[in-house]
Amino acid sequence: xxxxxxxxxxxxxxxxxxxxxxxxxxxxxxxxxxxxxxxxxxxxxxxxxxxxxxxxxxxxxxxxxxxxxxxxxxxxxxxxxxxxxxxxxxxxxxxxxxxxxxxxxxxxxxxxxxxxxxxxxxxxxxxxxxxxxxxxxxxxxxxxxxxxxxxxxxxxxxxxxxxxxxxxxxxxxxxxxxxxxxxxxxxxxxxxxxxxxxxxxxxxxxxxxxxxxxxxxxxxxxxxxxxxxxxxxxxxxxxxxxxxxxxxxxxxxxxxxxxxxxxxxxxxxxxxxxxxxxxxxxxxxxxxxxxxxxxxxxxxxxxxxxxxxxxxxxxxxxxxxxxxxxxxxxxxxxxxxxxxxxxxxxxxxxxxxxxxxxxxxxxxxxxxxxxxxxxxxxxxxxxxxxxxxxxxxxxxxxxxxxxxxxxxxxxxxxxxxxxxxxxxxxxxxxxxxxxxxxxxxxxxxxxxxxxxxxxxxxxxxxxxxxxxxxxxxxxxxxxxxxxxxxxxxxxxxxxxxxxxxxxxxxxxxxxxxxxxxxxxxxxxxxxxxxxxxxxxxxxxxxxxxxxxxxxxxxxxxxxxxxxxxxxxxxxxxxxxxxxxxxxxxxxxxxxxxxxxxxxxxxxxxxxxxxxxxxxxxxxxxxxxxxxxxxxxxxxxxxxxxxxxxxxxxxxxxxxxxxxxxxxxxxxxxxxxxxxxxxxxxxxxxxxxxxxxxxxxxxxxxxxxxxxxxxxxxxxxxxxxxxxxxxxxxxxxxxxxxxxxxxxxxxxxxxxxxxxxxxx
Ligand SMILES: *[C@@H]1O[C@H](CO)[C@@H](O)[C@H](O)[C@H]1NC(C)=O
Ligand SMILES: *[C@@H]1O[C@H](CO)[C@@H](O)[C@H](O)[C@H]1NC(C)=O
Ligand SMILES: *[C@@H]1O[C@H](CO)[C@@H](O)[C@H](O)[C@H]1NC(C)=O
Ligand SMILES: *[C@@H]1O[C@H](CO)[C@@H](O)[C@H](O)[C@H]1NC(C)=O
Ligand SMILES: *[C@@H]1O[C@H](CO)[C@@H](O)[C@H](O)[C@H]1NC(C)=O
Ligand SMILES: *[C@@H]1O[C@H](CO)[C@@H](O)[C@H](O)[C@H]1NC(C)=O
Ligand SMILES: *[C@@H]1O[C@H](CO)[C@@H](O)[C@H](O)[C@H]1NC(C)=O
Ligand SMILES: *[C@@H]1O[C@H](CO)[C@@H](O)[C@H](O)[C@H]1NC(C)=O
Ligand SMILES: *[C@@H]1O[C@H](CO)[C@@H](O)[C@H](O)[C@H]1NC(C)=O
Ligand SMILES: *[C@@H]1O[C@H](CO)[C@@H](O)[C@H](O)[C@H]1NC(C)=O
Ligand SMILES: *[C@@H]1O[C@H](CO)[C@@H](O)[C@H](O)[C@H]1NC(C)=O
Ligand SMILES: *[C@@H]1O[C@H](CO)[C@@H](O)[C@H](O)[C@H]1NC(C)=O
Ligand SMILES: [Zn+2]
Numbered sequence: 172x173x174x175x176x177x178x179x180x181x182x183x184x185x186x187x188x189x190x191x192x193x194x195x196x197x198x199x200x201x202x203x204x205x206x207x208x209x210x211x212x213x214x215x216x217x218x219x220x221x222x223x224x225x226x227x228x229x230x231x232x233x234x235x236x237x238x239x240x241x242x243x244x245x246x247x248x249x250x251x252x253x254x255x256x257x258x259x260x261x262x263x264x265x266x267x268x269x270x271x272x273x274x275x276x277x278x279x280x281x282x283x284x285x286x287x288x289x290x291x292x293x294x295x296x297x298x299x300x301x302x303x304x305x306x307x308x309x310x311x312x313x314x315x316x317x318x319x320x321x322x323x324x325x326x327x328x329x330x331x332x333x334x335x336x337x338x339x340x341x342x343x344x345x346x347x348x349x350x351x352x353x354x355x356x357x358x359x360x361x362x363x364x365x366x367x368x369x370x371x372x373x374x375x376x377x378x379x380x381x382x383x384x385x386x387x388x389x390x391x392x393x394x395x396x397x398x399x400x401x402x403x404x405x406x407x408x409x410x411x412x413x414x415x416x417x418x419x420x421x422x423x424x425x426x427x428x429x430x431x432x433x434x435x436x437x438x439x440x441x442x443x444x445x446x447x448x449x450x451x452x453x454x455x456x457x458x459x460x461x462x463x464x465x466x467x468x469x470x471x472x473x474x475x476x477x478x479x480x481x482x483x484x485x486x487x488x489x490x491x492x493x494x495x496x497x498x499x500x501x502x503x504x505x506x507x508x509x510x511x512x513x514x515x516x517x518x519x520x521x522x523x524x525x526x527x528x529x530x531x532x533x534x535x536x537x538x539x540x541x542x543x544x545x546x547x548x549x550x551x552x553x554x555x556x557x558x559x560x561x562x563x564x565x566x567x568x569x570x571x572x573x574x575x576x577x578x579x580x581x582x583x584x585x586x587x588x589x590x591x592x593x594x595x596x597x598x599x600x601x602x603x604x605x606x607x608x609x610x611x612x613x614x615x616x617x618x619x620x621x622x623x624x625x626x627x628x629x630x631x632x633x634x635x636x637x638x639x640x641x642x643x644x645x646x647x648x649x650x651x652x653x654x655x656x657x658x659x660x661x662x663x664x665x666x667x668x669x670x671x672x673x674x675x676x677x678x679x680x681x682x683x684x685x686x687x688x689x690x691x692x693x694x695x696x697x698x699x700x701x702x703x704x705x706x707x708x709x710x711x712x713x714x715x716x717x718x719x720x721x722x723x724x725x726x727x728x729x730x731x732x733x734x735x736x737x738x739x740x741x742x743x744x745x746x747x748x749x750x751x752x753x754x755x756x757x758x759x760x761x762x763x764x765x766x767x768x769x770x771x772x773x774x775x776x777x778x779x780x781x782x783x784x785x786x787x788x789x790x791x792x793x794x795x796x797x798x799x800x801x802x803x804x805x806x807x808x809x810x811x812x813x814x815x816x817x818x819x820x821x822x823x824x825x826x827x828x829x830x831x832x833x834x835x836x837x838x839x840x841x842x843x844x845x846x847x848x849x850x851x852x853x854x855x856x857x858x859x860x861x862x863x864x865x866x867x868x869x870x871x872x873x874x875x876x877x878x879x880x881x882x883x884x885x886x887x888x889x890x891x892x893x894x895x896x897x898x899x900x901x902x903x904x905x906x907x908x909x910x911x912x913x914x915x916x917x918x919x920x921x922x923x924x925x926x927x928x929x930x
Pocket of ligand 2 (some may be wrong): 319323611
């Protein structure tokens with residue numbers, strides 16, 4: 172796939188995360204598809220069938236005691252009824268026999284799991300993916316309708332708005348035009364290879380110059396081969412944008428796959444299949460031996476990469492080297508020449524941050540030992556992976572099949588075309604798409620309510636900071652200043668770019684020519700546009716007004732060097748966020764998300780950045796020692812949770828890899844609860860009709876649990892255990908509530924002490 176907003180993300184950002192694919196130094200959000208069926212329609216349908224047929228045996232009553240509601244007031248508006256209904260439909264049918272203290276995940280989501288199924292093209296499904304389906308349906312309607320006359324723009328603004336709309340539609344139409352795409356088959360990529368061959372006299376891969384030339388050519392077409400280079404806010408001096416160097420991309424997500432016979436066999440079939448299609452089936456035997464060699468090469472390379480848990484370890488990855496040093500660490504490639512091909516001509520190239528310090532020296536002998544044929548096959552394969560999705564479904568079948576196998580889908584599964592095309596617009600015209608989405612899906616009232624929740628949570632967080640006995644006074648003072656300095660981005664970008672200003676967007680995208688007939692050529696244009704822009708960033712102070720997610724995205728992030736948290740309009744939707752419901756609903760769900768991102772600024776990675784976003788040593792030794800004692804509790808706690816893989820094998824959560832996310836989940840919910848209690852104390856929230864058995868505290872936690880109702884196909888669960896810094900969805904419920912005193916009191920659990928607690 173072509174570089175996108177997501178692929179320019181830096182690994183030192185942490186995500187609330189649906190699914191993330193992490194290659195060290197490069198964090199890519201997997202794109203999510205969608206259908207038009209929204210949450211309520213789907214759930215209603217299932218409920219109908221349940222009421223018609225199934226009569227589950229009545230379980231024995233739960234013997235624990237619940238605190239009964241004191242207040243009699245309940246909310247019975249349509250909004251409240253509908254929310255209560257969704258809680259009931261998610262909850263296990265036999266919930267009365269389930270102890271919330273020990274299994275709040277099943278308690279909250281038992282029936283959700285039973286009544287939600289994967290689409291063929293989905294490897295996981297959850298509350299957030301259902302929300303995303305709603306957002307994609309909104310975007311699809313915009314993309315498949317004429318320009319709306321409802322716009323309030325006039326004059327130049329109106330002209331510009333129409334122009335960017337047309338650009339977006341051309342991009343979408345070129346992708347939807349499967350007649351043209353099918354007629355071309357593999358030809359557009361074969362033409363690109365013809366170009367590669369034309370220039371290959373410069374690509375003597377066994378010389379430093381030749382290999383470097385080939386890698387430069389590859390990066391111009393979006394491929395990170397062997398190494399990667401990207402622009403990057405300097406962690407210690409975040410006002411400056413510098414260069415980050417790391418390993419290249421790999422065809423399989425993690426080391427374990429390269430040591431698994433069946434995965435390697437499937438991968439081999441994909442490579443040979445694509446080579447046969449592109450370079451001729453008559454060379455099948457050669458392709459088979461090339462595939463083996465290139466997989467051996469990739470295996471050696473990936474085993475030289477750091478463990479994924481190092482991605483958030485600034486101490487590990489922050490290695491400033493001058494280019495003489497970098498070049499000396501891997502003499503087979505001239506990294507300085509590679510970079511000179513991309514940095515602006517008036518940029519003074521002197522140093523870079525080497526994110527993978529052991530990788531460069533380790534791969535030098537591997538590259539030296541590889542034959543020219545193997546390197547050539549490897550480079551071609553990287554290029555294929557970048558462009559294959561722009562070919563016809565026939566021409567990319569072996570690759571698609573393999574991606575499906577990796578994530579546990581039916582090998583032949585294929586998403587509806589529009590989901591691919593919407594994802595393409597999202598990745599490549601992110602701010603035009605964002606502009607049209609917020610026009611219909613975000614209100615000024617939502618922004619005000621979101622602001623309030625976030626600032627309530629920040630206030631609580633600072634109050635709590637005051638009270639920690641394990642922190643020294645000086646660390647506390649700085650920590651509070653850090654919260655005071657936190658930049659909150661809510662809804663949509665209004666500066667860089669200003670998505671409410673069509674003229675600004677028209678100017679931004681002016682250099683990008685889009686045709687409505689050539690999906691492949693549009694891809695080439697995007698790569699050139701985004702590559703050029705990303706290297707230009709070196710000439711200016713770090714732009715702290717940019718966003719790393721588009722507005723329909725159901726996600727959120729904390730970005731340490733900018734000391735900022737961001738919440739796209741896409742996540743400020745129901746069931747997480749709703750102005751018409753008692754506040755515990757939005758505080759328990761969206762508030763926990765906001766608290767999660769804020770807490771990231773004090774997790775094992777974020778805590779290293781000071782109140783100005785600079786990576787510094789601002790923790791004294793004894794406070795740090797206390798901090799580390801507390802974090803090691805989380806590592807032990809989460810390492811005990813497990814998932815079940817495709818062959819029934821049990822696989823434990825990696826407590827180190829997921830540490831930062833688990834800390835954020837715990838602190839986020841803790842702060843959200845305290846913030847809501849304060850709001851509730853001023854004006855008590857009513858209960859919910861149909862759920863009178865619950866206190867409002869319990870409803871708060873049910874709202875939280877509902878966020879993480881979800882499940883994944885077994886192969887996908889295994890993949891995420893290996894690469895995803897987030898715990899599996901049910902574990903995000905179980906582990907988080909185990910760490911909440913508020914929860915244990917609300918449900919009158921026998922042990923009130925949190926299992927682990929930090930913030
Ligand atoms: C609840 O129902 C599920 C089946 O839907 C069953 O597996 C489980 O054992 C039941 N739990 C209790 C406590 O009855
Ligand atoms: C435009 O306005 C019409 C009528 O007021 C409404 O039905 C339609 O949904 C609006 N379209 C958009 C995109 O807002
Ligand atoms: C970084 O830039 C901000 C805003 O321009 C400025 O306030 C701050 O002092 C700068 N920090 C450093 C370390 O130069
Ligand atoms: C590969 O897997 C085998 C067991 O299947 C294991 O013994 C070996 O250590 C693994 N190799 C590496 C490099 O991880
Ligand atoms: C390999 O491919 C086969 C056939 O598509 C599939 O059934 C199997 O699950 C795949 N194995 C792995 C480990 O991906
Ligand atoms: C690069 O760093 C090395 C090691 O610190 C040093 O010896 C050398 O002089 C530096 N080269 C330049 C051009 O700065
Ligand atoms: C670098 O060159 C670009 C155009 O090539 C120009 O716009 C920019 O102002 C120059 N920057 C510096 C710092 O000289
Ligand atoms: C060198 O390459 C050969 C064949 O490609 C391979 O068998 C051997 O293991 C490699 N040696 C090293 C040190 O990588
Ligand atoms: C964004 O653009 C709109 C419309 O031109 C303008 O009203 C608004 O002030 C701009 N926002 C910022 C922060 O400049
Ligand atoms: C491309 O745009 C032209 C002019 O608007 C239109 O006539 C044509 O049908 C479009 N082609 C496709 C494939 O959408
Ligand atoms: C973008 O395209 C222009 C014009 O073809 C070319 O000169 C430039 O090198 C390309 N830039 C990149 C980064 O590919
Ligand atoms: C803090 O710990 C570091 C590393 O263990 C040590 O080098 C340093 O001297 C300690 N500082 C103080 C003030 O004790
Ligand atoms: Zn997170």
